[in-house]
Amino acid sequence: MLSERARPARVRKHRHAPWFAVAAVCVGAFMGQLDASVVTLIFPSLQRGFHAPLAAVQWVALAYLLTVIALLAGAGRLADVAGRKLVYLQGFAVFTAASAACGFASSLPVLVGSRVAQAVGAAMLQANSVALVVTSVPPRRARAALGAQAAAQSLGLAVGPLAGGLVVGLAGWRWVFWINVPVGLAAIVAGRYLLPRTRAPAHVSVAARST
Numbered sequence: 001m002l003s004e005r006a007r008p009a010r011v012r013k014h015r016h017a018p019w020f021a022v023a024a025v026c027v028g029a030f031m032g033q034l035d036a037s038v039v040t041l042i043f044p045s046l047q048r049g050f051h052a053p054l055a056a057v058q059w060v061a062l063a064y065l066l067t068v069i070a071l072l073a074g075a076g077r078l079a080d081v082a083g084r085k086l087v088y089l090q091g092f093a094v095f096t097a098a099s100a101a102c103g104f105a106s107s108l109p110v111l112v113g114s115r116v117a118q119a120v121g122a123a124m125l126q127a128n129s130v131a132l133v134v135t136s137v138p139p140r141r142a143r144a145a146l147g148a149q150a151a152a153q154s155l156g157l158a159v160g161p162l163a164g165g166l167v168v169g170l171a172g173w174r175w176v177f178w179i180n181v182p183v184g185l186a187a188i189v190a191g192r193y194l195l196p197r198t199r200a201p202a203h204v205s206v207a208a209r210s211t
Helices: 017-050 059-082 084-104 108-136 139-171 174-178 180-194 206-210
Strands: none
Touching: 017 059, 017 084, 017 108, 017 139, 017 174, 017 180, 059 084, 059 108, 084 108, 084 174, 084 180, 108 139, 139 174, 174 180
């Protein structure tokens, strides 16, 4: 995952290839907003589990949001240099690994630190989602594609509290984070094969960057 790779020719030539790419981006848009909204539902469980006051537990949400805001611009600039597909997939890898770490957290400070790492991945996702959508579809379809991406974000925000309540009630607060792991791994594989590369090697022509 140190360089962008072209999609398989079979995917690239498919008539729905642009929408395959949009769907891959929508997964990241959904997951980022879901995780931003779901955490408040686990505050009571965290207070009991870590014997911590609400003021301390709130940092599980605040650390995530503040880190995403602080890193969005930098993640976008990094993607301009290294390639948006590359940074997007690496962001999903960071997000997924940090989600697993959140689930295994043995103390509140460890959980907050893992949430910061998770937010680093989320910033890498969110900083690139719109640009990936725009570069993946024909100009005449850009508005519809951006609408789909925005809808995925809104759905994540709306579903978060409901999903969080169900997961906490059925399996415990740690599964709020662990459930991201299989989804994240699937999204990395999907992105590898469905997203077009945005930065071609030096010896490759500019026209080849749409692969």
